[in-house]
Amino acid sequence: MTSRSASLAAASGPETAPASAPQGPSPAAGTTPKPDRPLLDTCRMFARNCPAMTGLVLLATIVLATLFGPGLYGVDPFSMVDMPFAPPGPDCLLGTDYLGRDILAGVIVGGRATLAVGASAAAITVLIGVVIGTFAGYFGGWVDAVLMKVTEFFQILPTLLFAMVLVTIFSSSLVTIAIAIGAVSWTATARLTRAEFIRIRDLEYVKAARTAGARDFYLMFRVILPAALPPIIVAAALAVGISILFEAGLSFLGLGDPNTMSWGMIIGQNRDYLLNAWWTVTFPGIAIFLTVLSISLIGDGVNDALNPRLRRR
Amino acid sequence: MGDEPLLEVRDLVVEVDTGKTVLPVIDGVSFILAKGRTLGIVGESGCGKSMTALAVMQLLPPGFRIASGEIRFCGEDLARVGERRLRALRGNDMSMIFQEPMTSLNPVYTVGDQIGETLRLHQRLGAAAARQRTIELLRSVHIPAAERRVDDYPHQLSGGMRQRVMIAMALACRPKLIIADEPTTALDVTVQAQIFRLLEELREETGTAIILITHDVGAVAEMADEVAVFYAGKRAEFGPVDTVLSRAAHPYTRGLMASTPRLRLGPAAAGAEPALKEIAGVVPPLGEFEPGCRFSPRCPLADLRCRDVPPPEETVDRDHSALCWKTGLELVA
Amino acid sequence: MSADSLLRVRDLAVHFPAGHRNGRRLFVHAVDGVSFDVKRGTTFGIVGESGSGKSTTAQAVMRLVEITAGEIELGGVPLSKLKDEALRSERSRFQMIFQDPFSSLDPRRRAGAAVRQTLDLLGVGDLKRRDETVAEMLTAVGLHPSAARLYPHQFSGGQRQRLCIARALASQPELVVCDEPVSALDVAIQAQILNLLRRLQREQFLTYLFISHDLAVVQNICDEVAVMYLGEFVEKAPTDAIFGGARHPYTWSLMAAALSPEPREGRRPDRFIVAGEPPSPIDPPAGCRFSGRCPFATERCHREKPALRELAPGHQVACHYAETLDCPIPALRQAA
Numbered sequence: 001m002t003s004r005s006a007s008l009a010a011a012s013g014p015e016t017a018p019a020s021a022p023q024g025p026s027p028a029a030g031t032t033p034k035p036d037r038p039l040l041d042t043c044r045m046f047a048r049n050c051p052a053m054t055g056l057v058l059l060a061t062i063v064l065a066t067l068f069g070p071g072l073y074g075v076d077p078f079s080m081v082d083m084p085f086a087p088p089g090p091d092c093l094l095g096t097d098y099l100g101r102d103i104l105a106g107v108i109v110g111g112r113a114t115l116a117v118g119a120s121a122a123a124i125t126v127l128i129g130v131v132i133g134t135f136a137g138y139f140g141g142w143v144d145a146v147l148m149k150v151t152e153f154f155q156i157l158p159t160l161l162f163a164m165v166l167v168t169i170f171s172s173s174l175v176t177i178a179i180a181i182g183a184v185s186w187t188a189t190a191r192l193t194r195a196e197f198i199r200i201r202d203l204e205y206v207k208a209a210r211t212a213g214a215r216d217f218y219l220m221f222r223v224i225l226p227a228a229l230p231p232i233i234v235a236a237a238l239a240v241g242i243s244i245l246f247e248a249g250l251s252f253l254g255l256g257d258p259n260t261m262s263w264g265m266i267i268g269q270n271r272d273y274l275l276n277a278w279w280t281v282t283f284p285g286i287a288i289f290l291t292v293l294s295i296s297l298i299g300d301g302v303n304d305a306l307n308p309r310l311r312r313r
Numbered sequence: 314m315g316d317e318p319l320l321e322v323r324d325l326v327v328e329v330d331t332g333k334t335v336l337p338v339i340d341g342v343s344f345i346l347a348k349g350r351t352l353g354i355v356g357e358s359g360c361g362k363s364m365t366a367l368a369v370m371q372l373l374p375p376g377f378r379i380a381s382g383e384i385r386f387c388g389e390d391l392a393r394v395g396e397r398r399l400r401a402l403r404g405n406d407m408s409m410i411f412q413e414p415m416t417s418l419n420p421v422y423t424v425g426d427q428i429g430e431t432l433r434l435h436q437r438l439g440a441a442a443a444r445q446r447t448i449e450l451l452r453s454v455h456i457p458a459a460e461r462r463v464d465d466y467p468h469q470l471s472g473g474m475r476q477r478v479m480i481a482m483a484l485a486c487r488p489k490l491i492i493a494d495e496p497t498t499a500l501d502v503t504v505q506a507q508i509f510r511l512l513e514e515l516r517e518e519t520g521t522a523i524i525l526i527t528h529d530v531g532a533v534a535e536m537a538d539e540v541a542v543f544y545a546g547k548r549a550e551f552g553p554v555d556t557v558l559s560r561a562a563h564p565y566t567r568g569l570m571a572s573t574p575r576l577r578l579g580p581a582a583a584g585a586e587p588a589l590k591e592i593a594g595v596v597p598p599l600g601e602f603e604p605g606c607r608f609s610p611r612c613p614l615a616d617l618r619c620r621d622v623p624p625p626e627e628t629v630d631r632d633h634s635a636l637c638w639k640t641g642l643e644l645v646a
Numbered sequence: 647m648s649a650d651s652l653l654r655v656r657d658l659a660v661h662f663p664a665g666h667r668n669g670r671r672l673f674v675h676a677v678d679g680v681s682f683d684v685k686r687g688t689t690f691g692i693v694g695e696s697g698s699g700k701s702t703t704a705q706a707v708m709r710l711v712e713i714t715a716g717e718i719e720l721g722g723v724p725l726s727k728l729k730d731e732a733l734r735s736e737r738s739r740f741q742m743i744f745q746d747p748f749s750s751l752d753p754r755r756r757a758g759a760a761v762r763q764t765l766d767l768l769g770v771g772d773l774k775r776r777d778e779t780v781a782e783m784l785t786a787v788g789l790h791p792s793a794a795r796l797y798p799h800q801f802s803g804g805q806r807q808r809l810c811i812a813r814a815l816a817s818q819p820e821l822v823v824c825d826e827p828v829s830a831l832d833v834a835i836q837a838q839i840l841n842l843l844r845r846l847q848r849e850q851f852l853t854y855l856f857i858s859h860d861l862a863v864v865q866n867i868c869d870e871v872a873v874m875y876l877g878e879f880v881e882k883a884p885t886d887a888i889f890g891g892a893r894h895p896y897t898w899s900l901m902a903a904a905l906s907p908e909p910r911e912g913r914r915p916d917r918f919i920v921a922g923e924p925p926s927p928i929d930p931p932a933g934c935r936f937s938g939r940c941p942f943a944t945e946r947c948h949r950e951k952p953a954l955r956e957l958a959p960g961h962q963v964a965c966h967y968a969e970t971l972d973c974p975i976p977a978l979r980q981a982a
Contacts (some may be wrong), residue, residue: 023656506903531905572837579977582889
């Protein structure tokens with residue numbers, strides 16, 4: 001009931017498992033336990049996790065910088081403001097690239113595209129993965145067999161190559177890039193979702209919901225999916241990081257949207273001058289590194305906060 | 314009974330450190346077990362019966378520790394002998410059988426390897442001798458075709474067979490004491506009967522003493538010579554099994570027996586089933602006990618004194634005692 | 647059977663696919679042709695060991711598993727023929743209490759929501775009426791109405807089972823299928839739940855299909871009992887008849903193996919204990935399914951399958967030698 005007696009039950013094993021609340025004809029009376037709020041518990045657990053909070057603050061800073069930065073630092077990232085390869089100095093804080101464009105402005109503005117592509121590609125990844133995994137895991141049988149064959153097909157494709165083909169065939173706009181990334185990276189989420197569904201679908205409370213008159217869709221999305229969410233949320237957080245790296249990779253190879261500034265594009269366009277002008281690739285590289293690091297710290301934190309075994313300490 | 318008891322537990326207190334507070338899981342428990350006898354420890358979930366077993370084996374989980382009291386095994390105080398001596402004792406002179414035989418057997422080794430390992434470690438037998446002895450042991454627990462079964466992996470055996478293997482393993486070094494923690498709870502009734510008969514036979518053959526830990530008063534009636542009834546970390550009642558079951562002195566023991574449904578066979582089966590007597594309420598959570606008797610909130614006989622003053626250890630009869638203020642009073646139905 | 651039977655099960659079979667062997671598809675014969683009737687307001691017990699198919703029978707009645715063959719009728723409605731929406735709309739009439747009070751409640755739903763679930767999903771009554779029903783049900787099972795806003799982990803095992811009972815009764819079902827409802831509980835709590843089930847049956851004229859492995863529990867609560875072994879009924883009779891004079895060797899073995907809290911009169915070396923464990927339900931024996939373990943088995947038993955036949959009114963036994971076998975249990979011999 002209180003966190004103390006719950007931790008006791010966990011500590012002393014099955015022996016003390018029941019008998020944590022008063023019972024009998026007049027139970028729970030008198031010692032009315034305070035209503036439990038799982039969401040609040042999870043947030044509290046997360047807030048106590050130092051690396052995760054560091055990641056959150058870092059990510060928030062980066063997002064705010066890309067949102068409001070261009071307004072405060074009014075330099076156009078496409079205009080040539082100085083001579084090419086100007087090193088970091090008082091005029092251009094992070095130097096200029098091979099066309100004399102301001103790197104700092106590029107990093108600030110480019111973050112928008114990078115984060116947007118990362119987030120939307122991750123959303124597509126999770127959406128496809130969860131839907132396929134849900135149907136495969138819930139229905140089993142031939143539905144499962146067909147969907148898993150499709151998943152395996154996508155798994156054995158060389159992802160980068162396939163995404164490059166997609167971007168080359170369709171224009172290299174941000175939307176295409178996000179869809180291309182999503183289309184090649186949903187398989188892991190699908191397998192994870194399917195595994196969770198198979199574990200949960202035979203639990204007695206799922207059967208109980210069915211005997212209560214629940215339809216298949218209700219069971220899938222209202223009963224089983226909420227129980228399967230914790231690992232999916234963690235996978236989604238990590239998918240954002242992976243998508244950002246993927247986008248950077250595509251831009252590096254020259255397949256990014258040429259009309260939109262992004263971190264990957266800065267690095268890609270300056271890759272030939274890496275040895276002469278280190279600052280052109282280092283600063284967008286650091287931006288990518290910090291973003292992905294912060295997201296992965298948050299992912300770990302969410303994982304720990306959602307893990308009930310760690311929660312009550 | 315022998316002159317010197319095999320196992321003597323005196324005023325045992327086991328505490329758990331929850332991080333915030335330290336609470337006693339077992340609070341001053343004593344009992345004596347003579348050579349070749351069977352002691353039944355019976356009680357509900359959380360009464361401390363399994364912890365007592367682990368304390369005797371000196372295998373308490375992390376966070377739990379023996380705060381005070383003595384555990385004397387063949388005259389040695391187990392709390393003081395040190396880890397090296399304990400390792401020699403465990404498996405050799407005392408061994409344990411657990412509830413779920415599947416999880417206590419290693420799935421990647423054959424049955425023969427696992428029993429043979431114990432024999433090689435403790436009895437320094439060679440590989441061939443160990444195998445021969447393993448087959449004998451499997452035969453002694455009535456595993457058919459023991460010569461072939463010795464090369465089986467645990468998953469190839471049925472639940473009853475696995476529990477037989479566990480018993481064979483526990484018997485490998487002819488221990489003086491076997492602690493069986495709910496050995497038949499995961500098994501079917503007809504298999505349970507087989508396992509109980511097997512334990513009984515083995516005890517008669519080898520003279521091993523047994524501590525049977527169970528939630529089932531019926532199992533105690535079947536197997537035990539003495540019985541200790543546990544409630545909320547205290548030993549509520551202790552005595553010879555026939556005396557305790559026929560003239561229970563503690564209201565909790567009587568409640569436990571009255572709430573167990575009984576099979577009425579033959580002529581007794583006719584007529585409507587009487588409603589079962591209930592023990593109202595549940596065991597309070599650890600650390601929220603009354604200052605007096607821990608059973609008092611659920612006890613139909615309890616008065617103010619019961620609630621406020623810890624009850625004395627009342628001797629009802631020779632060898633039969635109860636932790637209660639009102640041992641003489643009959644339970645009012 | 648008489649007209650007042652609520653549940654009618656005829657030749658029910660449930661087989662699960664179990665892979666292939668030598669190019670042949672294998673099936674687990676979980677339930678293999680069982681028939682029974684449950685009269686309104688009574689309790690029908692199915693007793694057996696693990697793997698006997700008793701839980702699968704319960705789940706088949708609840709339409710939670712695919713039925714391979716046979717018919718199930720609830721108050722004249724052919725449940726076994728209904729599909730999807732038609733079945734769903736009948737679900738308020740038959741509800742279930744599960745074995746494990748820990749896994750049978752959704753950890754993310756408050757107690758009130760769990761009890762209301764059937765009403766919400768089937769749209770029974772308006773919102774206010776549903777809240778009242780929740781409070782009534784919680785009170786009826788001995789919980790305080792304020793418990794509705796707690797989460798399952800805040801209850802003890804016994805309280806959770808009370809909650810499950812409240813959930814099952816909320817839609818005022820005619821039939822309640824109880825699948826080992828007390829086996830996960832401590833003895834003292836077991837008695838509370840059994841007494842509660844009996845009281846609710848009296849007050850609300852409920853009909854129970856009660857699954858258990860514990861003969862004493864079954865005797866306590868049931869009016870009629872079927873003993874199940876490897877997917878088949880081996881004996882079926884009114885409770886008094888079966889406990890007063892069982893005639894199947896498997897029933898005897900269960901009775902002899904049951905433990906009693908009575909002080910014993912010396913050891914019981916003459917106890918009737920059958921050897922072995924149930925064989926695999928994938929390839930059940932050709933003749934009598936118990937013949938491999940039965941101490942009385944003859945060559946005929948291994949070869950020829952005994953049919954369930956009526957020895958006395960309502961007392962059916964599936965054994966070739968039911969009339970002639972000498973009962974090894976002294977108490978039962980006295981009765982004969």
